[in-house]
Amino acid sequence: MSLIQLYAETLRLGRAELPEKREAFLDIILGETQRLHGLVENVLRLARRKAPLRQDMRDLAATLQAALDEFSLPGARTLRVEIAEELPAVPHDPAAIHSLLGNLLSNALKFSGEDDAVEVRLQARKGEVVLQVRDAGPGIAAEELARICEPFYRAPQAARTRGSGLGLSIVRQIARAHHARLHIDSQPGVGTTVEVVFRAD
Ligand SMILES: Nc1ncnc2c1ncn2[C@@H]1O[C@H](COP(=O)(O)OP(=O)(O)OP(=O)(O)O)[C@@H](O)[C@H]1O
Ligand SMILES: [Mg+2]
Numbered sequence: 001m002s003l004i005q006l007y008a009e010t011l012r013l014g015r016a017e018l019p020e021k022r023e024a025f026l027d028i029i030l031g032e033t034q035r036l037h038g039l040v041e042n043v044l045r046l047a048r049r050k051a052p053l054r055q056d057m058r059d060l061a062a063t064l065q066a067a068l069d070e071f072s073l074p075g076a077r078t079l080r081v082e083i084a085e086e087l088p089a090v091p092h093d094p095a096a097i098h099s100l101l102g103n104l105l106s107n108a109l110k111f112s113g114e115d116d117a118v119e120v121r122l123q124a125r126k127g128e129v130v131l132q133v134r135d136a137g138p139g140i141a142a143e144e145l146a147r148i149c150e151p152f153y154r155a156p157q158a159a160r161t162r163g164s165g166l167g168l169s170i171v172r173q174i175a176r177a178h179h180a181r182l183h184i185d186s187q188p189g190v191g192t193t194v195e196v197v198f199r200a201d
Pocket of ligand 2: 167
């Protein structure tokens with residue numbers, strides 16, 4: 001919040017004369033606004049964790065694509081996306097799936113390098129539908145894996161990045177509300193794959 005204020009005030013006072021500088025400041029304001037939006041969304045979801053979710057949407061591929069379209073803003077890192085055709089129907093709440101994907105992508109992008117690929121995949125497996133988000137970041141130490149889905153928990157290795165430790169707890173909450181299983185498979189130095197396995201109808 002204070003960064004948004006600082007850079008907006010600098011622009012307001014006309015202290016950023018070069019267009020490149022103005023653009024850089026606007027990028028910071030946009031990035032911070034997005035981060036704050038995600039944080040508010042997570043806090044609200046945590047507070048409303050007992051509230052029932054919708055189950056009336058069934059085309060998970062369409063919901064995922066719509067969410068991805070929204071995340072791919074100009075200047076954003078490109079993702080490798082693979083969505084299988086004709087997947088079985090999965091009853092779901094589109095806003096919750098949007099939030100789940102946003103949190104997984106935020107982690108994959110934040111913890112990996114600018115040039116590392118981030119992959120999103122939706123496919124059928126043994127009659128279930130699997131959402132996979134994979135990164136080639138630093139991975140998560142085995143002894144941390146048990147705790148990273150607790151609200152507000154951040155592994156010591158995450159100290160260099162910003163966050164509140166809420167994202168994965170929200171992902172777990174949303175997966176549970178959909179009767180989906182959550183698997184986090186991570187190898188330090190290789191990367192992390194998070195899978196959400198949805199029951200098909
Ligand atoms: N893709 C990943 N690669 C490496 N570490 C990860 C990854 N995803 C999660 N973690 C670890 O799990 C912790 C919890 O993740 P979570 O998304 O809940 O919190 P955060 O990203 O730190 O903060 P927030 O999501 O609230 O912005 C992280 O702080 C980090 O230590
Ligand atoms: Mg996160």
